[in-house]
Amino acid sequence: xxxxxxxxxxxxxxxxxxxxxxxxxxxxxxxxxxxxxxxxxxxxxxxxxxxxxxxxxxxxxxxxxxxxxxxxxxxxxxxxxx
Amino acid sequence: xxxxxxxxxxxxxxxxxxxxxxxxxxxxxxxxxxxxxxxxxxxxxxxxxxxxxxxxxxxxxxxxxxxxxxxxxxxxxxxxxxxxxxxxxxxxxxxxxxxxxxxxxxxxxxxxxxxxxxxxxxxxxxxxxxxxxxxxxxxxxxxxxxxxxxxxxxxxxxxxxxxxxxxxxxxxxxxxxxxxxxxxxxxxxxxxxxxxxxxxxxxxxxxxxxxxxxxxxxxxxxxxxxxxxxxxxxxxxxxxxxxxxxxxxxxxxxxxxxxxxxxxxxxxxxxxxxxxxxxxxxxxxxxxxxxxxxxxxxxxxxxxxxxxxxxxxxxxxxxxxxxxxxxxxxxxxxxxxxxxxxxxxxxxxxxxxxxxxxxxxxxxxxxxxxxxxxxxxxxxxxxxxxxxxxxxxxxxxxxxxxxxxxxxxxxxxxxxxxxxxxxxxxxxxxxxxxxxxxxxxxxxxxxxxxxxxxxxxxxxxxxxxxxxxxxxxxxxxxxxxxxxxxxxxxxxxxxxxxxxxxxxxxxxxxxxxxxxxxxxxxxxxxxxxxxxxxxxxxxxxxxxxxxxxxxxxxxxxxxxxxxxxxxxxxxxxxxxxxxxxxxxxxxxxx
Numbered sequence: 001x002x003x004x005x006x007x008x009x010x011x012x013x014x015x016x017x018x019x020x021x022x023x024x025x026x027x028x029x030x031x032x033x034x035x036x037x038x039x040x041x042x043x044x045x046x047x048x049x050x051x052x053x054x055x056x057x058x059x060x061x062x063x064x065x066x067x068x069x070x071x072x073x074x075x076x077x078x079x080x081x082x
Numbered sequence: 083x084x085x086x087x088x089x090x091x092x093x094x095x096x097x098x099x100x101x102x103x104x105x106x107x108x109x110x111x112x113x114x115x116x117x118x119x120x121x122x123x124x125x126x127x128x129x130x131x132x133x134x135x136x137x138x139x140x141x142x143x144x145x146x147x148x149x150x151x152x153x154x155x156x157x158x159x160x161x162x163x164x165x166x167x168x169x170x171x172x173x174x175x176x177x178x179x180x181x182x183x184x185x186x187x188x189x190x191x192x193x194x195x196x197x198x199x200x201x202x203x204x205x206x207x208x209x210x211x212x213x214x215x216x217x218x219x220x221x222x223x224x225x226x227x228x229x230x231x232x233x234x235x236x237x238x239x240x241x242x243x244x245x246x247x248x249x250x251x252x253x254x255x256x257x258x259x260x261x262x263x264x265x266x267x268x269x270x271x272x273x274x275x276x277x278x279x280x281x282x283x284x285x286x287x288x289x290x291x292x293x294x295x296x297x298x299x300x301x302x303x304x305x306x307x308x309x310x311x312x313x314x315x316x317x318x319x320x321x322x323x324x325x326x327x328x329x330x331x332x333x334x335x336x337x338x339x340x341x342x343x344x345x346x347x348x349x350x351x352x353x354x355x356x357x358x359x360x361x362x363x364x365x366x367x368x369x370x371x372x373x374x375x376x377x378x379x380x381x382x383x384x385x386x387x388x389x390x391x392x393x394x395x396x397x398x399x400x401x402x403x404x405x406x407x408x409x410x411x412x413x414x415x416x417x418x419x420x421x422x423x424x425x426x427x428x429x430x431x432x433x434x435x436x437x438x439x440x441x442x443x444x445x446x447x448x449x450x451x452x453x454x455x456x457x458x459x460x461x462x463x464x465x466x467x468x469x470x471x472x473x474x475x476x477x478x479x480x481x482x483x484x485x486x487x488x489x490x491x492x493x494x495x496x497x498x499x500x501x502x503x504x505x506x507x508x509x510x511x512x513x514x515x516x517x518x519x520x521x522x523x524x525x526x527x528x529x530x531x532x533x534x535x536x537x538x539x540x541x542x543x544x545x546x547x548x549x550x551x552x553x554x555x556x557x558x559x560x561x562x563x564x565x566x567x568x569x570x571x572x573x574x575x576x577x578x579x580x581x582x583x584x585x586x587x588x589x590x591x592x593x594x595x596x597x598x599x600x601x602x603x604x605x606x607x608x609x610x611x612x613x614x615x616x617x618x619x620x621x622x623x624x625x626x627x628x629x630x631x632x633x634x635x636x637x638x639x640x641x642x643x644x645x646x647x648x649x650x651x652x653x654x655x656x657x658x659x660x661x662x663x664x665x666x667x668x669x670x671x672x
Contacts, residue, residue: 007412009480019549026546029539036535041448042456045536055540058464059547066339067558074566075340081564081573 086126088144089154089192090202092119093161093185100181101174109169112177116162119188123154131194139254142194148521149375153191153311155519156379157184159505160303160386167390167498168296170397176216180300183209187304191311195254196244199312203240203276207233210305213297214289225292228569232275232285240272259316270317277309277360278353280329284569286353287337291345291402295393298345302352302389303382310359310378314521319366327364328458330357335465337567342403342560344474345392348385351428351470354462355381361459362443365450368522373442375520380427380435380509387424387502388474391417394491394499395478401486404473404560409483417491418479420499427506429471429541430463435509437537438516438528445526464544471541472548477560614660615647621663 009015033049040046096115103111128151132144146154161184168176186209189202207230214226246265248254259266278286286306290298317323334350334357341347355377362374394417395410396402411418423434430436440463447456490496509516517524551557619640645651 009411022542022545022549026542029535029542032535033539036531038536039530039532041445041451042453049539051536051539052543054460055464055543056547058461059468059544060551062335062461062465062468063339063547063551063557066336067556070336071340071558071565074337075561075563076566078562078564080566 086122086130088132088189089119089123089126089158090185090189092122093181093188094205097178097181097185100177108174108177112165112181113162113169115181116158116165120155120158120162123151123158133194136197139195139197141198141254142256143198144192145194146192148519149311149314150191152375152379152519152521153307154188156382157187157191157304157307160184160382161300163386163390163498163502164296164299164303166501167299167393167495168294169494170492171294171296173216176213176294176296179209179212179216180296183213183300184304185209187308190308194256196248196256197254199256200237200241200244203308204237206276206305206308207237210301213300214293216297217292217294219292222292225289228572229285229289231572232282236272236275236282238272239268239275243268243270243272256315258318261317261320261322270320273309273312273316274326276305277313278306278330278356279326279360280333281568283330283334283353284567287334287346287349287567288569290349290352291343295396299386299389299393302348302385306352306356307378307382310356310363310374313360313363314371314374318363318371320364323360323364324452324455325364327357327360327362328455330354330360331462332357332458332465335462335469337565338465338469339473340558340565342405342562342564344395344402344404344407344478345389347469347474348388348392351466352381352385354466355385355428357462358440358443358459361455362446365443365446365452367446367450369442369449369526370446372517372520372522372524372526373439373446376439376442376516376524377436379516379519380439380506383502383505383509384424384427384435387420387499387506388428388470390495390499390502391421391424392474392478394495397495398488398491399486401484403562404477405562407478407484407486408481409479410486410488411479412483413486413488414479414490416496417499418475420496420503421475421479423503423506425471425475427510429467430537431510431541432529432534432538433507433511435506435516437510438513439509441528441533441537442526460540464540467541467544468548472545614664615644617663618647618660619643621659 009018030049030052033052038045044050092115096118100108100112126144126146128146128148130144130146131142134141134143161180164184165177165180168180171177183206186202186205190199190206193199193202211226211230211233214222214229243265247259247269250263250265259269261267261270275282275285290301293301313323331354334353338347338350338354341350359374359377359381362370362377364370392402394414395407398414399407399410401407427434427436430440444456444459444463447459491499513528517526548557622643
């Protein structure tokens, strides 16, 4: 069998590089937020980094609720309906 | 004007030619059908109305206005890309079903009266169930039947509402209805079934992942969007819709996070996206309706694209569960790229289509100071990125390498995905053409620095949550399991009830069959057959000499008599005597 070529994310340093780029953008956005004037409908939109915190907290809650509340309630074996 | 046809006619009549064509000719034919349809639609002048007489009513087969046109355009595009996507399919069924189905959707959005609308609404169900059954597996057959039952119930509810409304108002015009009386509620609920409202949504998450790979792409585009159109036509500004939409946007994302079947994840995110549209229709302002329609157009594109990429994965690997996939970017880089475009579009990244349409609905909610609605929609925006934007591409194409070494998707699939991906980016970047086909003048400006930065922030920090949860091992691992949803109620207790009733009624049936059919009639029958012979014997006995008793001759005589009656050879006199005796008996006793 033909030897498989090394793909982009087979190298750990590429994964690391991607994570570094990602974390830098996250920090950049955090800083940028303080300099952008918001067209707000609600007062809290003007709070610094409101969207960042909201996005982060929303997803953590989403995952925790799905995993620890919803899954125990609804998970069944794959042949449940057969 | 006289040279144009009703848009549905090209699709539905054109569909029935398909079985007579083969190979390349058929491919060219099916791809050109939506093109011809689109040219025809562009040639029809705005505000055209085509009517036809039917019984005492005048049906409005076609009504072209701005609301119906927007859906008409996008339906043609969806049919075009989907049919390119399924060119590998050998059997005609899927093409015919696809065109009947999309033709019915066109018929429904251009219908100007309730009867025409209903006729196409039902055709939509027939076409779609064919696309589910075309997979020809046991589970798709069962899911198809469940789908059919739900939609027939919804269709009958709609029909009941329509009939009541026509009787009440005397008009069959299909326009603004609003929630007024029972008839309007029935119509509202009938449309709600197709719109996949909470509790009524399970036909979608149950059946869509069971259809053929192209079937699901067709399905994702038409049924729910036709329902969105119908709501925008008949119930704009109905406050209840805001809350229905909010629920639709929020709850499916929790199911999507723990779902293993990636097409089912997309089905949940479909409900979530339709939620945004329903909220827009419920708010009912020009901005909100524009947002709902624009988002419907964009959703058709990016949802098709995502379903196409997952279909290509099934086509090549035969797998769709996240537990069986991973690392496919190595073998299917183009498909992975297109999938990421779809994922970025549904997540509303700047320069991708969702960005210019979802925000219109959010803005409309913000302008009317609907705090709760706005917050839930923002939560849903973060959530959709999480499950559709990250989970789908990550578990299929990256993540743990499942070791599939397959070929890239076939060329025609790549072409279909490429066109759709292009349109997703085009609509997101050059949004003016999209805005120009919306029902109301679109004054909304999506590209403000504030919008770009806040939206990017929201998405990047959602991604940060995903990354950290994944690295820390808290992110729920994909598990080979299914998750219960509201369809449990008609798949378990209702089946139990049905089985219980079957046992009871079939038991009753068996008892009655035994008592009445087998025992009782048998007895009557036998008695009737023997009756004449017995009567004759009773009549004859006194005349047989006593000395013969219990002589064997007596027995022989009886045997002869029975044989004579059984074969119909008894002496006529004896018959006449018996008949006379019988008549006398009747006369005496009755």
